[in-house]
Amino acid sequence: xxxxxxxxxxFLLNHPKTSHVTSDVNTETIxxxxxxxxxxxxxxxKYTNIKNCPEYxxxxxxxxxxxxxxxxxxxxxxxxxxxxxxxxxxxxxKVRRNIGVFFSGGPAPGGHNxxxxxYDEVKKYNPDSKxxxxxxxxxxxxxxxxxxxTKSLVDAHRNMGxxxxxxxxxxxxxxxxxxxxxxxxxxxxxxxxxxxIGGDDSNTNAAFLAxxxxxxxxxxxxxxxxxxGDIQVKTDxxxxxxxxxxxxxxAARAFSQNISNLTTDASSDVKYWHVCKVMGRVASHLTLxxxxxxxANLSFIGEELADYTDHQRIxxxxxxxxxxxxxxxxxxxxxxxxxxxxxxxxxxxxxNFGVMIIPEGILEFINEIQVFIIKLNTIIAEYNHIHDNDxxxxxxxxxxxxxxLRRLTRGMGDRDKFFIWNLRDDxxxxxxxxxxxxxxxxxxxxxxxxxxxxxxxxxxxxxMVKEYLSILKxxxxxxxxxxRSYFNSIMxxxxxIPDKIARIIFKNSEDRYLLVKExxxxxxxxxxxxxxxxxxxxxxxxxxxxxxxxxxxxxxxKTQTHFYGYDGRxxxxxxxDCHYTYNLGITAFHLIANGATGQMAAIKNLEKxxxxxxxxxxxxxxxxxxxxxxxxxxxxxxxSLVDLDSNSFRIFKALREEWMAAxxxxxxxxxxxxxxxxxxxxxDRPITLMxxxx
Ligand code: FBP
Numbered sequence: 001x002x003x004x005x006x007x008x009x010x011f012l013l014n015h016p017k018t019s020h021v022t023s024d025v026n027t028e029t030i031x032x033x034x035x036x037x038x039x040x041x042x043x044x045x046k047y048t049n050i051k052n053c054p055e056y057x058x059x060x061x062x063x064x065x066x067x068x069x070x071x072x073x074x075x076x077x078x079x080x081x082x083x084x085x086x087x088x089x090x091x092x093x094k095v096r097r098n099i100g101v102f103f104s105g106g107p108a109p110g111g112h113n114x115x116x117x118x119y120d121e122v123k124k125y126n127p128d129s130k131x132x133x134x135x136x137x138x139x140x141x142x143x144x145x146x147x148x149x150t151k152s153l154v155d156a157h158r159n160m161g162x163x164x165x166x167x168x169x170x171x172x173x174x175x176x177x178x179x180x181x182x183x184x185x186x187x188x189x190x191x192x193x194x195x196x197i198g199g200d201d202s203n204t205n206a207a208f209l210a211x212x213x214x215x216x217x218x219x220x221x222x223x224x225x226x227x228x229g230d231i232q233v234k235t236d237x238x239x240x241x242x243x244x245x246x247x248x249x250x251a252a253r254a255f256s257q258n259i260s261n262l263t264t265d266a267s268s269d270v271k272y273w274h275v276c277k278v279m280g281r282v283a284s285h286l287t288l289x290x291x292x293x294x295x296a297n298l299s300f301i302g303e304e305l306a307d308y309t310d311h312q313r314i315x316x317x318x319x320x321x322x323x324x325x326x327x328x329x330x331x332x333x334x335x336x337x338x339x340x341x342x343x344x345x346x347x348x349x350x351x352n353f354g355v356m357i358i359p360e361g362i363l364e365f366i367n368e369i370q371v372f373i374i375k376l377n378t379i380i381a382e383y384n385h386i387h388d389n390d391x392x393x394x395x396x397x398x399x400x401x402x403x404x405l406r407r408l409t410r411g412m413g414d415r416d417k418f419f420i421w422n423l424r425d426d427x428x429x430x431x432x433x434x435x436x437x438x439x440x441x442x443x444x445x446x447x448x449x450x451x452x453x454x455x456x457x458x459x460x461x462x463x464m465v466k467e468y469l470s471i472l473k474x475x476x477x478x479x480x481x482x483x484r485s486y487f488n489s490i491m492x493x494x495x496x497i498p499d500k501i502a503r504i505i506f507k508n509s510e511d512r513y514l515l516v517k518e519x520x521x522x523x524x525x526x527x528x529x530x531x532x533x534x535x536x537x538x539x540x541x542x543x544x545x546x547x548x549x550x551x552x553x554x555x556x557x558k559t560q561t562h563f564y565g566y567d568g569r570x571x572x573x574x575x576x577d578c579h580y581t582y583n584l585g586i587t588a589f590h591l592i593a594n595g596a597t598g599q600m601a602a603i604k605n606l607e608k609x610x611x612x613x614x615x616x617x618x619x620x621x622x623x624x625x626x627x628x629x630x631x632x633x634x635x636x637x638x639x640s641l642v643d644l645d646s647n648s649f650r651i652f653k654a655l656r657e658e659w660m661a662a663x664x665x666x667x668x669x670x671x672x673x674x675x676x677x678x679x680x681x682x683x684d685r686p687i688t689l690m691x692x693x694x
Contacts, residue, residue: 032159032572032677037113037582040603040613042079043121043590047093049082050594050617056235058622063635068207070214071598074619076241079590093593094125097192101149102134102141103168104198104205108225108247109573110581112157112165114197117585119154125593132189137169138205141194142178144185159677161250161572170445173205179212186218193219193592199226199245200637201449203600207620207637210598219597221588222620227251227569229285229686232640233602233618241618242602243693244285246584247569249686250577251279252286254568256293256672259355262562263294263669266353272560273343274355277458279565281449283641284359285688291357291652292687293672295659298342298356301649302365303642305330329367336464343465343557344472345662348481349513352555355669358461360452360565372429372440373450374628375420379408380444381632398438405429436460449629458561469557476518480555484512487549494545504533505546512664516553526550575677576685579610587615607685607693648688 005011012018042048056076065072085093099122103111115133122129131149134140147153147166157165173182186194194213196206203222210220224231229248233241255278262274276296280286284301291299310327317324339356346354363369383391383404395401408421429437439455472478491498502509505526507517520526523542530536530546542550573581580603587601599617606613625638642649661667676682 029160033155033157035159035578035677037117037159037579038610039586040583040615041611042081042615043583043586045081045083047082047085047090048079048590048594049085050077050591050596051080052076053078056237056239056241058236058619060622061624061626061635063626064621064624067635068211068598068621068624071207071210071619072621074596074598074617074621076235076619077591077594077596077599077617079587079594079615079617082594096126097122097129097592098132098190099129099193099195099589099592100132100134100141100146100186100189100191101166101195101197102137103163103166103225104137104196104202105168105170105226106199107161107163107168107569108227108245109161109250109569109571110246110577111163111197111225112154112160113573113578113581114195114223114225114246114585114588115149115165116154116158117582117587118195118589119149119151119585121586121589123151125589132191133166134185136167138171138173138182138202139169140166141182141185142171142173144188146189159573159578162570172201173209179208182209183213183216183218186213187216191218193221193597195221195223195588195592197223197225199224199228200231200639203231203620204624204636206600207598207624210620214597219592219595221591221596221617222600223584223588224600224602227286228280228283229289230280230283230639230641231637233600233623240607241604241616242600243606243689244686246577246581247573248285248289249580250571250574250675251568252289252293252686253574253672253675253683254571255279255286255564256290257674258562258564258567259290259296259357260294260669260671262560263296263355263667264671266355267667267669270351270353271556272353272558275458275462275559275561276355276357277360277561277563277565278357279360279453279569281452282361282364282639284361285640285642287357287359288642288648288652289686289688291656291659292648292691293670294355294357295655295668295670296357297346297354297660297667298339299652299656299659300335300356300358300362301642301652302359302362303644304649305335305362306365306367307644308334310334330365331368332366332461332464335366336461336468339461339465340468340472340478342660342662343469344478346660347478347555348515349662349664350481350483351661351667352480352557354667358458360457362461363452363455363457364450368428369440372425375425376440377444377450377628379405379421392443398434398441401441402430402437433460433463453565458563462559462561466557466559473555474521476516476521478555478557479515479553481513481515482506482549482553484514487514490545490548494543496543496545501535501546504535505529505549516550520550523547523550571675573677574675575682578677580606583613583615587617590615591617607689610684646688646692647694648691651691 052075054075119131132146133149135145206220206222224245226245227247229244231245259276278287308330313324313327380391395404409423409426488498506514508515527542584601591599596617600620602616602618604614604616623637624635626633627636659668
């Protein structure tokens with residue numbers, strides 16, 4: 001080093017400080033990798049056992065009874081200490097095993113810890129046991145692409161976000177052939193068990209694999225993953241067995257930190273409404289959690305919109321002796337009116353800025369759009385069913401897709417049986433902006449889900465908001481309130497008598513925030529009012545001070561739109577998710593070691609302190625119901641939507657008016673801070689979870 005010239009690039013590159021600060025691995029990563037999450041107490045027993053708990057009841061779906069006969073009668077299973085186990089039982093527990101694992105669906109923070117927990121426990125009982133990771137999700141199983149998971153691989157990923165260790169994919173194992181190929185891969189690898197880390201669709205897959213693999217003696221265990229938070233399991237008696245899927249807490253915290261930063265910027269720069277679309281394919285759990293984390297001014301919960309009833313319309317129709325069927329469910333137009341109402345109310349108090357949160361899946365709850373989605377799903381599925389080329393290959397452009405729909409209205413569709421698409425549908429559909437029509441017609445994902453994340457929902461809604469606000473502005477109803485003290489000081493400087501002018505130009509001259517009269521919508525209309533009240537003569541100019549007041553009252557509606565999804569999905573897990581996932585991995589091992597199959601590893605009592613967490617297995621087949629997918633009814637795990645009777649939703653409803661802050665008080669924004677995984681300031685559970693457990 002001494003021989004190098006101090007200013008040379010070579011000197012700089014070789015300097016220890018340079019290599020320290022430019023290393024791929026920073027101090028936070030080193031700390032994360034070396035952190036050991038605590039284990040649930042039961043896992044400190046040398047052996048475990050499982051106890052069947054028939055007292056947890058679920059009603060079976062008939063189709064599930066037919067298609068999943070070997071696992072439909074599974075019970076909830078509790079993992080209990082097994083120290084009393086017989087000698088042969090202990091030997092069986094420690095037998096050498098091969099276990100396969102794969103991720104499925106979108107990444108969720110904590111996935112690597114599931115593998116770490118599984119790996120550590122497998123090796124603890126028998127160092128010769130092996131864990132194989134199938135690459136890129138279910139494809140790895142179908143194509144027999146896998147790696148052996150090693151200690152160094154696990155150590156590099158402990159407490160780290162993403163699914164990069166073995167990657168993920170969304171392929172569905174949905175045919176007899178794919179099932180047979182999957183079984184062959186597992187038999188070739190001499191697997192004892194397979195662990196599927198996935199969401200509702202992937203756990204559905206896990207149940208079908210468990211059924212298919214049963215006779216071969218290969219166990220299949222699911223793990224509840226998804227940032228959407230929509231895998232929640234309650235028994236028929238409303239006892240919570242799985243309060244939330246893993247990854248939800250981290251994603252919500254990561255989104256919330258960004259949203260909270262926007263509340264800080266918005267209230268500093270006071271000129272933008274920030275519109276934040278937040279992931280969550282259908283359910284609005286993430287939005288509800290972000291609302292509690294940030295106290296943003298406006299947060300919409302899709303489930304509430306679907307439940308909406310316009311009582312005024314119902315009453316009006318009743319008076320005419322009629323029933324108004326359109327009074328049920330929220331329309332896009334109505335939603336945009338609601339948003340405008342709040343924007344106008346805040347502006348009247350001088351707050352022409354704010355932050356709103358829109359759930360990604362909101363359109364699913366808007367009646368008129370949902371009808372389109374279902375109809376188009378059916379049309380596309382039916383087309384694919386009878387043609388060699390699929391719909392999107394046959395009609396690659398928007399225009400060609402629209403032409404196909406038009407043909408249907410003329411009765412020229414395939415098999416002439418598409419009564420579901422009529423002229424009225426075509427008319428309404430064509431009134432939507434092209435990018436939205438394109439979104440509604442795009443390819444469904446492999447599970448037949450509509451891909452909401454690809455539709456610019458926020459633009460659709462905000463276009464309607466802007467349009468209506470400009471009407472309100474024209475009507476003189478959208479104005480920025482002028483603070484009385486500010487008005488007085490300007491008037492005094494320009495020698496006007498404030499009270500006199502206030503009565504002439506404001507409609508509420510006694511209030512603290514003054515609103516310019518509705519008839520004054522331009523400098524010309526202002527001049528006319530001043531002439532009529534003899535403040536100025538016909539040929540005079542409007543005084544500068546009054547121009548200043550008018551301009552200040554005249555709103556510009558400026559928005560910034562943001563999408564929070566992939567960023568939070570890739571965040572490193574919170575302390576809660578680190579512990580939750582590590583223990584899920586351990587639970588999966590203990591279910592396997594005790595011979596369980598067709599079960600989902602879960603932790604009961606997540607809402608309680610860590611010492612009360614209980615590892616359990618939940619029978620997946622019992623969670624099934626029939627759902628429309630690609631135009632057909634399919635057996636899938638039922639998604640949990642936001643429960644409008646839950647504590648968290650009721651509390652949100654009670655507090656949202658305060659967070660809206662359409663009053664003279666300061667905004668009530670909350671700063672959740674960044675995602676942390678250690679330290680006393682770290683929050684230990686999602687807020688919605690805490691509220692629901694009261
Ligand atoms: P999973 O249900 O697979 O966990 O995925 C969740 C999710 O992140 C949704 O919130 C989002 O709508 C979707 O995945 C996005 O899908 P993609 O990754 O294919 O863009």
